Amino acid sequence: MLAMWRYLRGTPGPSGFGSATTAEDVTEELNLKDLTVIVTGGTAGIGLETARVLAKRGARVILAIRNLKLGESVKSEMVKELGDGIRVLVMHLDLSDIKSVRKFATEYKESKLPLHILVNNGGITSIKVPSNNRDGLELMFATNYLGHFLLTDLLLDTMKTTAKESGIEGRIVIVSGAIYSYTPKCGIEFDKLVNTKEIWGFLGYGQSNLARVLHCRELAARLKGEGANITVNTLHPGAIRTKLTFLDGILGLIIALTPSFAFKNQGQGAATQVYVATNSRLNGVSGKYFMDCNEYPLEGKALDLNLQNKLSKWTEDYINTH
Numbered sequence: 001m002l003a004m005w006r007y008l009r010g011t012p013g014p015s016g017f018g019s020a021t022t023a024e025d026v027t028e029e030l031n032l033k034d035l036t037v038i039v040t041g042g043t044a045g046i047g048l049e050t051a052r053v054l055a056k057r058g059a060r061v062i063l064a065i066r067n068l069k070l071g072e073s074v075k076s077e078m079v080k081e082l083g084d085g086i087r088v089l090v091m092h093l094d095l096s097d098i099k100s101v102r103k104f105a106t107e108y109k110e111s112k113l114p115l116h117i118l119v120n121n122g123g124i125t126s127i128k129v130p131s132n133n134r135d136g137l138e139l140m141f142a143t144n145y146l147g148h149f150l151l152t153d154l155l156l157d158t159m160k161t162t163a164k165e166s167g168i169e170g171r172i173v174i175v176s177g178a179i180y181s182y183t184p185k186c187g188i189e190f191d192k193l194v195n196t197k198e199i200w201g202f203l204g205y206g207q208s209n210l211a212r213v214l215h216c217r218e219l220a221a222r223l224k225g226e227g228a229n230i231t232v233n234t235l236h237p238g239a240i241r242t243k244l245t246f247l248d249g250i251l252g253l254i255i256a257l258t259p260s261f262a263f264k265n266q267g268q269g270a271a272t273q274v275y276v277a278t279n280s281r282l283n284g285v286s287g288k289y290f291m292d293c294n295e296y297p298l299e300g301k302a303l304d305l306n307l308q309n310k311l312s313k314w315t316e317d318y319i320n321t322h
Contacts, residue, residue: 097147187301
């Protein structure tokens, strides 16, 4: 009850920020002109707000998106609001398609642009029919987890080079959510991910977010072992009324009946990922989970090292054969 009261009141935590904090608040004093950032899913919701605020603070922002026409429209709106001086680029990326992810990474490397921050924000949720990508992988898992895993993996060398040459710590931000704890009993149904006939709904969304959290922990440990000047953290953006909150089942009903005052607006929803991406308090902090711009402990399957290792092995095998 105390945690809920703090959330509803927007009471600041140890960071000085809380649930009422916005993305503009956490970057108010920052000049990000030296940074280049990729934001996936940057044409709507908290992804759009993240991209807008980072561009407003001077960063070069790459919108990695499926719909180029929409992306150009979003860019035009940003220019109208923020002025011609902003640096926003639009590049095609379909996270559900391994070939598209590989093509994006190749084109990005060929551009010779640096990469300081990667915000893995894009995602889909709660599909009510059995849905697979073109390679037969369950669509939520393909989009929310595997596409981001591969994108991150393919751009790591670019991030390492950028961090080394610029002396600026690289940051990988993985948006997951408290839903990571709402999964099938085993955590991830590996034997049902390919050519699935299952209708997981919200459970499928949960397992794809659990995979994101496990990826964060594995990658953070690996980069630390390598001595790379790159951190990796994951976060829960909070409850925001977007198309992602119109869900099925009991949880969907609960969300539908929740009063509007319990939801964050877009600026508040984007605050935590912008905070994790830019705040100097988090220099050297890696492998952690954040909510309302403050660190929180992970629980349950997110701490299962055996499951983490199994996911790493499954992912490596899948990527190497597709």
